[in-house]
Amino acid sequence: MHTTLTDHARCLYGDEYRPxxxxxxxxxxxxxxxxxxFADADAIWVMLRELCPSLVDGHLPVRIRNLAYRLVLLQRPDEPELMREAAGSLYSHGPDWDDIAVDLERRADALDDVRSTTMRRMPDRA
Known part of the structure; x- marks a missing residue:
């Protein structure tokens, strides 16, 4: 019996790296x-990392991988690294989702710009 989302996915779809x-x-x-x-973002993130560590590998069906990224992004909408990873996954599975991937990258860049601007404006505290 599985106790985690990753175990459940591994049982259902298999794992390229582990039995x-x-x-x-x-x-x-x-x-x-x-x-x-209904999984929390951490559980989904762990599943994606363990079963698809290089974005283009693993046995998770593309529809499940896309849904997993979407659910994590809904729970963590302000994480540029996650947006870029999701975009990379979308790019690797055909041109149908390229416009969504471009939008994710654009949003990630905008968040990075806001953060760097905010950091430049903060006074030094000694």
Missing amino acids: TPPCDRQHDEDSFLEELT
């Missing part, structure tokens, strides 16, 4: 999607 753990449950994508939908 699928033994499990006495029957799996269906609907129960996984429900768990994914």
Whole structure:
């Protein structure tokens, strides 16, 4: 039996890097999607990192990977690194989502610009 979102995904889809753990449950994508939908950002992030460490690898279906990034971005809308990673994943799976990837990169750049401007304006504290 799995105890994490990553274990559930590994059981359902397999893992390119580790053997699928033994499990006495029957799996269906609907129960996984429900768990994914209500998972916190950290659990989703861990799943993506473990099962798709190089963005273009892993056995997660593209639709699941896209949904996972979308759910993490909804929970963490102000993280440029995450936006760029999601954009990279979208680029790697065909041109259908390139416009969304470009928008994510643009938003990440804007957040970086705001942060760097804010840092320049902050007075030095000695």
